[in-house]
Amino acid sequence: MNQEERMEAISHYLIGHSSIQIEDICDMFNVSKDTARRDLVRLEEDGRIIRTRGGAMKSSRKEDIPSYEVRMENITEDHRKIGRLAAEKVRAGDRIILDASTTVQTCSAALEGKECTVVTNSLHQADLLASYHSVNIHVVGGILHKSHRYMYGNEAVNSMSRFFADKAFIGVVGISEKGLTVAHEEDGAMKRKMIEQAGEVFVLADYSKFDRNDFVKIGDLEEVDHIITDRPPGESLQSYFKMKNVTVHLV
Structure with a gap:
């Protein structure tokens, strides 16, 4: 499964769930934590999620940007x-x-x-x-x-x-x-x-x-x-x- 396919799957998951954790993505797609974080970075840039400490939650507003401290948690x-x-x-x-x-x-x-x-x-x-x-x-x-x-x-x-x-x-x-x-x-x-x-x-x-x-x-x-x-x-x-x-x- 490539990144675009994972991103679509994560977005679909968040339709029925309030949040997702890095570990969930790793288990779902058998990928590393760095790969999971990069998927969330892309989704955040598309305005589809809000990254949180250790994961993400769905977003309906593109202008919702996590705080600097939260983004630093996702530095690889x-x-x-x-x-x-x-x-x-x-x-x-x-x-x-x-x-x-x-x-x-x-x-x-x-x-x-x-x-x-x-x-x-x-x-x-x-x-x-x-x-x-x-x-x-x-x-x-x-x-x-x-x-x-x-x-x-x-x-x-x-x-x-x-x-x-x-x-x-x-x-x-x-x-x-x-x-x-x-x-x-x-x-x-x-x-x-x-x-x-x-x-x-x-x-x-x-x-x-x-x-x-x-x-x-x-x-x-x-x-x-x-x-x-x-x-x-x-x-x-x-x-x-x-x-x-x-x-x-x-x-």
């Missing part, structure tokens, strides 16, 4: 490998931008010992980095998104425009020939400005983000220099990346 070793490879791209003295995504936080966690300056709109990123003596931190001001603990709004975007960075590390929901997309405009406006302010743009995304589009476009592939991921995209998208001079790094 593949995500951590993506973050570690991203951190390897940071050189001594670099000025870098980090967005508020959970995948980018795995990069933050691997920055210990790196001498760099970080600009971020994420209180989670800042809190994690505060214990790293070699990292200088600038947090942009703005309106606080209480559930996900990031700054947004015109003040935050204007604050970000004051900084120029060597590299930006961005997480997205979708990557396709149409560009980069995320779920919400408030998040998208900040990511667009981060891309504008960086000399090099790194997109951190697991393979499930390929050939997908969400609600808000934040940039074209011409604006991306590198994609760090866990599996290669399909041949068509690979060819498009090559045409747009986007380098794909596999963990």
Whole structure:
């Protein structure tokens, strides 16, 4: 059974049940926990479920997004490998931008010992980095998104425009020939400005983000220099990346 078939089966299961656990998916389809989590990530991106700690429940609203803490519970070793490879791209003295995504936080966690300056709109990123003596931190001001603990709004975007960075590390929901997309405009406006302010743009995304589009476009592939991921995209998208001079790094 392929991923699309499992996703349909999970959705059908949730018609008659209020929730499903990772272990249930593993038993039903004889797959690993990482595979089960990836299935739930895809279903969440389609707006068909709400991921919870250790599983998911059905959703009738696409805008229902679990809290940052719940999403961090679903971070896999593949995500951590993506973050570690991203951190390897940071050189001594670099000025870098980090967005508020959970995948980018795995990069933050691997920055210990790196001498760099970080600009971020994420209180989670800042809190994690505060214990790293070699990292200088600038947090942009703005309106606080209480559930996900990031700054947004015109003040935050204007604050970000004051900084120029060597590299930006961005997480997205979708990557396709149409560009980069995320779920919400408030998040998208900040990511667009981060891309504008960086000399090099790194997109951190697991393979499930390929050939997908969400609600808000934040940039074209011409604006991306590198994609760090866990599996290669399909041949068509690979060819498009090559045409747009986007380098794909596999963990």
